[in-house]
């Protein structure tokens with residue numbers, strides 16, 4: 001493990017160190033076509049903590065998050081949510097405690113921001129109330145409005161999502177996660193498509209949600225500066241292993257440089273399957289939202 005000068009904390013370890021974690025990953029392994037992408041990842045995330053996940057392209061960051069939420073099936077390892085093992089089934093109710101946010105925000109563009117946020121609650125609505133946005137109960141609309149207000153988007157609630165900017169859409173996606181009542185938010189490059197000001201605002205919002213609402217938030221970032229300014233802790237992946245786990249405060253560019261150093265031992269290459277229709281997981285973004293499913297009916 002890389003040892004940053006500023007690090008005083010021990011790295012995340014399986015076992016007792018996971019006690020009190022909102023989310024813990026133990027020994028997560030994943031290979032694609034025999035090539036190891038996650039080589040036994042151990043990581044824990046506490047309630048109220050904002051963790052930045054850093055690492056070079058191909059180091060396994062997205063795969064780790066996707067294995068946690070079940071968009072990829074891990075070869076081995078365990079995911080614990082508040083100490084309870086997360087089942088492989090998508091129907092495991094523990095899954096609703098986790099919301100994932102993507103770089104490409106998946107909202108139904110012709111629906112209002114408010115309807116999109118309400119969709120976060122579909123999993124806990126009776127089927128007949130989830131059939132059409134017209135049937136969303138008033139109390140859900142009020143809750144969704146409060147979530148939009150929390151992310152500074154209440155004034156745009158009636159606006160079709162397609163008319164919002166990228167940063168505004170990302171805020172709506174975060175509000176949808178809040179309306180899901182998720183306790184854990186995993187964000188995969190949530191600001192990579194945003195301009196620097198919008199990126200700063202969205203990362204600051206994620207930090208606030210952790211610090212003020214006690215959510216456990218982990219975000220894959222490609223902006224080490226944002227991580228150092230806003231995150232509580234930085235976890236760095238190198239070839240699918242945890243190479244750095246340290247408080248963000250005090251980390252220097254030199255501390256992070258080894259994560260991005262040219263690889264001499266095990267170069268991470270783009271796998272040809274990755275973007276092909278025949279790839280093992282063509283829907284890498286989980287692009288169909290619950291509201292899409294509903295629209296398709």
Ligand SMILES: Nc1ncnc2c1ncn2[C@@H]1O[C@H](COP(=O)(O)OP(=O)(O)OP(=O)(O)O)[C@@H](O)[C@H]1O
Pocket residue numbers: 032037055056057058059060061062063064268269270271273274279280281282
């Ligand atoms: N479905 C898939 N099929 C085959 N290979 C895959 C698949 N998903 C990911 N990979 C490979 O696994 C490796 C890690 O990918 P991953 O997307 O997890 O990395 P990352 O750290 O998130 O990279 P980036 O910063 O570029 O998004 C890459 O080499 C990638 O090509």
